[in-house]
Amino acid sequence: MAGKKKSETIRIVKITDGTVIDHISAGHALEVLEILGITGKEGSVVTLAMNISSSKVGSKDIVKLEKRVLEQSELARIALVAPDATINIIQEGEVVKKTRVELPDSIANVVICPNKRCVTNKEREPIHAKYQVVSKRPTVLKCHYCWTLIEEAEIIAQFMEH
Numbered sequence: 001m002a003g004k005k006k007s008e009t010i011r012i013v014k015i016t017d018g019t020v021i022d023h024i025s026a027g028h029a030l031e032v033l034e035i036l037g038i039t040g041k042e043g044s045v046v047t048l049a050m051n052i053s054s055s056k057v058g059s060k061d062i063v064k065l066e067k068r069v070l071e072q073s074e075l076a077r078i079a080l081v082a083p084d085a086t087i088n089i090i091q092e093g094e095v096v097k098k099t100r101v102e103l104p105d106s107i108a109n110v111v112i113c114p115n116k117r118c119v120t121n122k123e124r125e126p127i128h129a130k131y132q133v134v135s136k137r138p139t140v141l142k143c144h145y146c147w148t149l150i151e152e153a154e155i156i157a158q159f160m161e162h
């Protein structure tokens with residue numbers, strides 16, 4: 001229809017085998033890639049869609065990873081920045097499993113304690129960082145050793161630094 005602008009539905013390419021991380025809070029897809037350590041240099045196909053309109057949540061981001069299955073610890077990390085994300089395992093073009101990400105009650109490493117004097121930041125023989133999850137929405141972590149609170153903005157800032 002020349003000259004007539006149709007309202008279009010954006011359809012993102014489906015994948016054959018891999019993982020679809022859906023319902024990522026709008027604008028947070030890059031952080032999800034960052035926490036998974038995906039740079040694009042791995043060679044596998046990664047599809048990213050941001051600010052997609054969704055009837056259920058208004059707008060959302062989606063990340064599709066071909067030929068990749070995520071570990072439990074990776075799902076916990078995703079929950080730090082995208083607490084409503086759903087994980088769809090795709091096999092031979094079909095969704096064979098759908099789960100929600102879930103933050104555990106405690107989480108190891110992931111971020112550096114912002115308190116420079118914390119034992120986890122000692123230059124010699126540092127203790128591994130460990131955090132208690134004191135709030136899931138928004139994410140607030142509490143250092144197991146010095147009780148410093150770490151908010152979502154700080155967590156995201158640390159992921160984006162690398």
Ligand code: CTP
Pocket residue numbers: 013014015016020022062064086088090092093094095098
């Ligand atoms: N998907 C995909 N490739 C496939 C199958 C599904 O990329 N071969 C994607 C879909 O595009 C969607 C997600 O995986 O983003 C979940 O698919 P599906 O369960 O079919 O969609 P919905 O019913 O809309 O999911 P939900 O109820 O979780 O919103």
Ligand code: ZN
Pocket residue numbers: 113114115118119120143144145146147148
């Ligand atoms: Zn600390």
